Amino acid sequence: MLKLSLRDLRAHLGRYALTFFAVAIGVGFVAGVITLTDTISRTLDDLYAGLNGGTDVAVRGPGQFELGPEFGGGVQRPRIPASLAEQLTDLDGVAAAEGYVQGYARPIRPDGEPYGNPNFGAPTIGTNWGVVDELNPFELVEGRAPSGPDEIVFDKRTADQTGYRVGDTATVQTASGVREATLVGIARFGSTDSPAGAAITLFDNATAQAMLAMPGQVDTIAIVAEDGASPVAVRDTVRSELAGTDLDVVTGEELIAESQATAQETFDGVRTFLLVFALISVLVGTFVIYTSFSFIVAQRQRQVALLRAIGASRAQVLTTVVVESLAVGVLASVVGYVLGVALSAGLAGAFVPGSSAVVEPRSFGIALAVGVVVTVTSAFVPAARASKVPPVAALRDVAIDTSSRSIGRLLLGGSLAVAGAGLLGAGIARIEVRDLSPLRVSGLGMGGLFVGTIVLGPVLARPASLGLGRPLPRLRGIVGRLAQQNAARNPRRTASTAAALMIGLGIVSLFLVVNASLRASLDDTVDNRFSGDVVIDSGTGYTGGGLPGLVAHEVNALPEVDAASGVRFGFAQIAGRSVAVGGVDPETAFDLFDVDVTAGDVADLDHDGIGIFGKTADAHGWRVGDRVTAVFGEAGPVELTVAVLFDSKDLTGAYVLGTEAFDLNLPAAGDMQIWIRLAEGVSVERAEAVLEPLVATFPSAEVQDVGEFKASVKAQYDIILVLVNALLALTIVIAMIGIVNTLVLSVVERTREIGLTRAVGASRGQVRATIRWEALLIASFGLVVALAVGVLFGWVLVRMLADEGFSAFALPVTQLLAFTALTGVLTLAAAVVPAVWAGRRRILSAIADR
Amino acid sequence: MPTVAAGTVHATKVYGEDDTAVVALDDVTVGFPAGRFTAIMGPSGSGKSTLMHCLAGLDSLTSGQAFIGDVDLGSLSERRLTRLRRDRVGFVFQAFNLVPTLTALENITLPLALAGRDPDRRWLDHVVDTVDLRPRLDHRPAQLSGGQQQRVAVARALASRPSIIFADEPTGNLDSRSSAEILSFMRRAVDDLAQTIVMVTHDPSAASYAHHVLFLADGRIVDEMPTPSADAVLDRIKRLDRSGRT
Numbered sequence A: 001m002l003k004l005s006l007r008d009l010r011a012h013l014g015r016y017a018l019t020f021f022a023v024a025i026g027v028g029f030v031a032g033v034i035t036l037t038d039t040i041s042r043t044l045d046d047l048y049a050g051l052n053g054g055t056d057v058a059v060r061g062p063g064q065f066e067l068g069p070e071f072g073g074g075v076q077r078p079r080i081p082a083s084l085a086e087q088l089t090d091l092d093g094v095a096a097a098e099g100y101v102q103g104y105a106r107p108i109r110p111d112g113e114p115y116g117n118p119n120f121g122a123p124t125i126g127t128n129w130g131v132v133d134e135l136n137p138f139e140l141v142e143g144r145a146p147s148g149p150d151e152i153v154f155d156k157r158t159a160d161q162t163g164y165r166v167g168d169t170a171t172v173q174t175a176s177g178v179r180e181a182t183l184v185g186i187a188r189f190g191s192t193d194s195p196a197g198a199a200i201t202l203f204d205n206a207t208a209q210a211m212l213a214m215p216g217q218v219d220t221i222a223i224v225a226e227d228g229a230s231p232v233a234v235r236d237t238v239r240s241e242l243a244g245t246d247l248d249v250v251t252g253e254e255l256i257a258e259s260q261a262t263a264q265e266t267f268d269g270v271r272t273f274l275l276v277f278a279l280i281s282v283l284v285g286t287f288v289i290y291t292s293f294s295f296i297v298a299q300r301q302r303q304v305a306l307l308r309a310i311g312a313s314r315a316q317v318l319t320t321v322v323v324e325s326l327a328v329g330v331l332a333s334v335v336g337y338v339l340g341v342a343l344s345a346g347l348a349g350a351f352v353p354g355s356s357a358v359v360e361p362r363s364f365g366i367a368l369a370v371g372v373v374v375t376v377t378s379a380f381v382p383a384a385r386a387s388k389v390p391p392v393a394a395l396r397d398v399a400i401d402t403s404s405r406s407i408g409r410l411l412l413g414g415s416l417a418v419a420g421a422g423l424l425g426a427g428i429a430r431i432e433v434r435d436l437s438p439l440r441v442s443g444l445g446m447g448g449l450f451v452g453t454i455v456l457g458p459v460l461a462r463p464a465s466l467g468l469g470r471p472l473p474r475l476r477g478i479v480g481r482l483a484q485q486n487a488a489r490n491p492r493r494t495a496s497t498a499a500a501l502m503i504g505l506g507i508v509s510l511f512l513v514v515n516a517s518l519r520a521s522l523d524d525t526v527d528n529r530f531s532g533d534v535v536i537d538s539g540t541g542y543t544g545g546g547l548p549g550l551v552a553h554e555v556n557a558l559p560e561v562d563a564a565s566g567v568r569f570g571f572a573q574i575a576g577r578s579v580a581v582g583g584v585d586p587e588t589a590f591d592l593f594d595v596d597v598t599a600g601d602v603a604d605l606d607h608d609g610i611g612i613f614g615k616t617a618d619a620h621g622w623r624v625g626d627r628v629t630a631v632f633g634e635a636g637p638v639e640l641t642v643a644v645l646f647d648s649k650d651l652t653g654a655y656v657l658g659t660e661a662f663d664l665n666l667p668a669a670g671d672m673q674i675w676i677r678l679a680e681g682v683s684v685e686r687a688e689a690v691l692e693p694l695v696a697t698f699p700s701a702e703v704q705d706v707g708e709f710k711a712s713v714k715a716q717y718d719i720i721l722v723l724v725n726a727l728l729a730l731t732i733v734i735a736m737i738g739i740v741n742t743l744v745l746s747v748v749e750r751t752r753e754i755g756l757t758r759a760v761g762a763s764r765g766q767v768r769a770t771i772r773w774e775a776l777l778i779a780s781f782g783l784v785v786a787l788a789v790g791v792l793f794g795w796v797l798v799r800m801l802a803d804e805g806f807s808a809f810a811l812p813v814t815q816l817l818a819f820t821a822l823t824g825v826l827t828l829a830a831a832v833v834p835a836v837w838a839g840r841r842r843i844l845s846a847i848a849d850r
Numbered sequence B: 001m002p003t004v005a006a007g008t009v010h011a012t013k014v015y016g017e018d019d020t021a022v023v024a025l026d027d028v029t030v031g032f033p034a035g036r037f038t039a040i041m042g043p044s045g046s047g048k049s050t051l052m053h054c055l056a057g058l059d060s061l062t063s064g065q066a067f068i069g070d071v072d073l074g075s076l077s078e079r080r081l082t083r084l085r086r087d088r089v090g091f092v093f094q095a096f097n098l099v100p101t102l103t104a105l106e107n108i109t110l111p112l113a114l115a116g117r118d119p120d121r122r123w124l125d126h127v128v129d130t131v132d133l134r135p136r137l138d139h140r141p142a143q144l145s146g147g148q149q150q151r152v153a154v155a156r157a158l159a160s161r162p163s164i165i166f167a168d169e170p171t172g173n174l175d176s177r178s179s180a181e182i183l184s185f186m187r188r189a190v191d192d193l194a195q196t197i198v199m200v201t202h203d204p205s206a207a208s209y210a211h212h213v214l215f216l217a218d219g220r221i222v223d224e225m226p227t228p229s230a231d232a233v234l235d236r237i238k239r240l241d242r243s244g245r246t
């Protein structure tokens, strides 16, 4: 008996080790995400507090509309005259006032390559070097302040990274063009080399206004109060001075709180995104923990029954399991927490240079709660179920588990799956359910179908294992037959092991399908809707100002060019929603772009004409000739006339203005791209030769043939794909731990059987192969469901988002095959240790002790 | 003199060390003649199972040698030992003889399947008919009675025509009728099919099916009896018991 319990303890240790890892990784992920996001969020708060620290009162243009967080958030306001500063300095209580302006400014490295990446990573910002010391958050560490149009200062990080030194001539690209200037100083931001890692270029006041906005215009007038004057009192003085204007006056504190809130709101999306992945890994861990404790409970129950201590033992089994799970949960959570925090501290440093990890007691509380609740619940459920089983049944031999086919499970899983499928169908048929959009309806349907499938897992596991394993006996003889039967014999365990895989692999395959479709849609759009050959990409992204309108004119004037149109983007509020508005050259764009004009005349896209995507117009009841109000940040509310309706918005967005109207209302934006069709007989090479000089002064701009253009856009999708896969890697690791766990449990459970087969002549290799094939069967059950889910849901999503840029569905066959092979390799790797261990089990330990 | 199917020479098996050392086999030299049904009897703990395990290559001796035919088991690698068990040795244990996920037929042909050999159809038919299992071949162990399960185990042991079959209390869990069926079948296998069987048993009437009985006590062979009858065996056990106690 002692031998029995000793052996059991050893086995338990191993079993807990895996459970422990599963909990620790999940908790570590959660703790890491919380710490990382806390750190970034604190950095953002510090950033805005630092930027505006010296400001007691701020004056700015009237709020026009609030930009959605998907566009970066914040209230859009027009700029105000810089001269206001002088007027306000004279007021009572005002010590000093100075205008501040901010805009896109991207340093160009000495080798001519632009520094930083405006699409991903820290922003590249230009602003003015304030003369009023209290207002200027920067501090020179070298050189002097900029003065005159030909001098700039960089933040220390940018100087270090680009290699520019004081005295060098540096190049900076802004919305108004490219400028060469002397680097006269290097500055730090508070205690860091750069605010949140951003690349900062500082100009003197007049130069900043000219380069980043318009001469004489600023974003804000920052005011320092006199000693003893309260900011609130000064704010009120300024307000009454400015009564009659629509200018907005706030205290520095209000300004900081507001900008912090905007930054946090935008960042909330990232936080939620990361937390979702962390919770997915916890969920996957739950299946592993559940499997372990189900097994421990079953074993313990058998022992207790063996000891005939039947009467008191039910509660006993429950209590011991809960206590043990509590111990495992607490320990693993603590370890996971420490690991997660350590890792995220490193990551935070990489994301936001100079930040130090923010470790709040709250994050420890959450991590511990998640770990303990998940562990204890996953242990309690099987223990509670087991306590209902009569002890005699517990004494049964390792029989085939039939409890997995309960009516309740069938009903619940079946109805979830059916309801899910129904909603999915409704979504595809564009039916709204209650107030939910068809997209949300189909999303709910996917959720229901997936959860239903997982609930039905134990019912499906046996037929699936037998079915998938059907070729095995023929391929691998008795070894295959044993593996097939073993995978099928404990459906509940097979199902929860496979479910862990389904979740991680399902999401990966969904992303692969969506990614492939996105690429296919890009190809489809560019190939089928653009009749040209060459694209000049500004390389400045959405925020970066783009190429000045002049370039598109010059391009159009070339004899080698048949037609060209710039495409630019800005923001507006239309019908209460903040939206992106495209700007094109109406004379050429509708010839270059096949957007399926259904009504109106493109010639009407004049100073107040607007083109609208047909379905959007339908939703609002707009027709050609109707008046629509658009609110612009700079220009405020403007009445526009619907000039054109069109059916494809993949190239231009749902709202399009002609260049004239665009420049009137969104003067700061340049062309993000220039799309070009070459004259007959002109080769791409020759075109590149004449186009390159036109953009030679814009280092970030690139002349690309359509193939290169598509490739560069796809490269941006890659980054997202890699990020998502990296996040899911942990989940897949946990799922693989689940496989190891399940195999170890199976080996423990089948010690006698393995001994028997060894006694009658199975070699160690054959025992190992049996385990490996069992692992592969379980994994393929998970993989098949994951692939089905990924492909089906991907297809639905692409269909539902057909108007949002998904014009084509694509099945990434190679990637899915590679991903299947990778899963196979990982599974085999996971099976190595359990298989070797099974092969080494002493034959007699199986036969003895009976 | 008949050839020896298996045997030991000065076989000693000690479990544990020093204080806790248990001498399970104490210098046993024995040979089991081919084509004979030998029973091993002795009190609990006398080393019967240990002797069988060592003879079958499931366990190793502390000193001395064990042979199957003329192969010295001590000289074999793990791999060769496994192959020898698979091809030349059959087993019947007291219980848990069968793989629960395989059908009766699959259990019977398990050693052959592991060897990747096709069963000899005629021999298999013969064995299956002899154990009277034909209607049960597609059933799983859980669907068979204890006696039927043991018959499947015996059939498995016979199916690969091993040079020797070891049976450790094969009827220990069975009622007397099922026991009688199994035992007479085993005896027939020896008489009609020229098998060699070594069987451990506590039951004198089971021993009476054997050609020959060996008596083990404290890890030593203390007596033997040719053509045993149940009464004579019982008598001998009582005598041995008495001498053991004095």
Ligand SMILES: Nc1ncnc2c1ncn2[C@@H]1O[C@H](COP(=O)(O)OP(=O)(O)OP(=O)(O)O)[C@@H](O)[C@H]1O
Residues within 6 Å of the ligand: B015, B016, B022, B023, B024, B042, B043, B044, B045, B046, B047, B048, B049, B050, B051
């Ligand atoms: N793995 C082991 N470790 C330590 N001692 C053992 C081990 N296996 C057997 N023994 C001891 O060796 C001696 C012989 O055991 P064995 O199982 O061969 O007896 P047996 O004759 O088969 O008894 P039974 O009739 O009860 O089956 C016993 O004293 C037993 O306690």
Ligand SMILES: [Mg+2]
Residues within 6 Å of the ligand: B048, B049, B050, B168
């Ligand atoms: Mg024994």
